[in-house]
Amino acid sequence: MAKSLFEELGGRYERQGDYLIPCLSVPAEEEQPIGIWGQRHMNYLKQYHKVTYTNLFTNGRLNAYLVDVDRQAQERFERLIEGMKQTQDITEQLKAENALEWTGKMNNIRACARKIVYDEIIYA
Template sequence: MATKITYTQQGDYLLPDLKLPEQPKVEIGIWGKRHLQYIKQHHPIRYTNLLTTCKLTAYLVDIDEEATEMFDRLVKQIAEREGVTEQLKANNQMLWVARINNIRSRAMEIVNTELIFI
């Protein structure tokens, strides 16, 4: 079975109408979206290769899952190490919120440095 190729005229040239196969519809989280913007801007060849080989969606989903797991693990580990517990939350909510937000910010920086902006 032959594939029919269609063309569009652009000035004096006939250019083939190229179309990528449909990608599966998957929800990509914030980490995957951040990485997508980064590779589009800073690594256009990697982005184009992933896009044209239809591996971009799966790649971004993997990055998003790995980053989410790393972030959750880091927040838990740092909170345990620094004594930010449910007991502190019950005794002094404002202090707990301030410390957990600080921990989340540090964990976010680590994930960004090690997974997202590479």
């Protein structure tokens, strides 16, 4: 009997009853911790871009991709916060003089930066 394309590419079958089932496995990839940004992007891919998620997963590149997205998002988030702090003149002196005002402004900046990161990286 002629070999199938699957067998020619190195695949093998396992007999279960009267059926031959292909032995499929996902390629192993180095596990790296995925941060919150990467997890949110993964959920977005699962829900709205299933083909991209499946391709990354089956090629064994999902974890590395999500770690990279997480790193990019975290760097962008930190740069945005620093830039906004300078623009709005939020200093350590303000923190020492009026901690409540400083906290309110910092919370506002973090919320704005988070929204920008979501729009530009996570949900893009």
